[in-house]
């Protein structure tokens with residue numbers, strides 16, 4: 001049976017001077033979701049964008065806006081991202097002492113809740129909240145920057161996360177160093193949702209995005225053909 005493959009290109013690698021055009025190009029180029037990387041210079045060593053940017057791009061696409069919050073504290077900002085138009089809000093398990101409360105707060109805003117884990121965090125860290133999430137995000141690089149090398153241990157972690165998810169209707173997202181070359185192995189390890197920054201945006205030529213998105217999708221889909 002064919003498993004649904006979701007491609008969520010990360011605008012972190014877009015040309016921010018032309019952000020609206022970049023989002024429109026993704027929309028037209030077959031992206032399923034739009035991944036938005038939010039960094040605070042505290043939880044991760046980089047600063048990116050906030051709710052104002054989410055509200056600016058919201059009218060440009062009807063695709064799911066997949067907001068990945070790499071910020072701590074996170075709770076004070078959840079409502080702002082929800083109201084800006086995020087569809088999915090993902091928080092890091094390492095971002096604070098009250099992960100369960102954060103997940104409840106996201107769902108209370110009427111949004112789907114995701115939980116992310118860093119490369120050194122075991123899957124067991126999310127075992128007791130697995131029924132409170134709609135998405136599990138396995139970081140396959142250390143969060144903070146695009147264009148990093150994929151960490152091979154992530155394959156084993158994806159298998160463990162897939163086993164934890166079992167039959168639950170939870171997406172398993174892999175984020176960092178995803179390319180057309182590793183997409184098939186990622187699918188075999190259990191991923192069904194692929195974040196791709198550099199591998200979609202490199203060169204920032206909008207005419208290339210559709211082909212790259214399709215290539216990653218095809219590589220990930222081969223498994224079930």
Ligand code: DX5
Pocket residue numbers: 010012013035037068141142143144145146147148175176177178195196197198199
């Ligand atoms: C890293 C971000 C990723 C990043 C992925 O902290 O969470 O979403 O944009 O970029 P690539 O695909 O270039 O590794």
Ligand code: ZN
Pocket residue numbers: 010035036037068175195
């Ligand atoms: Zn991300």
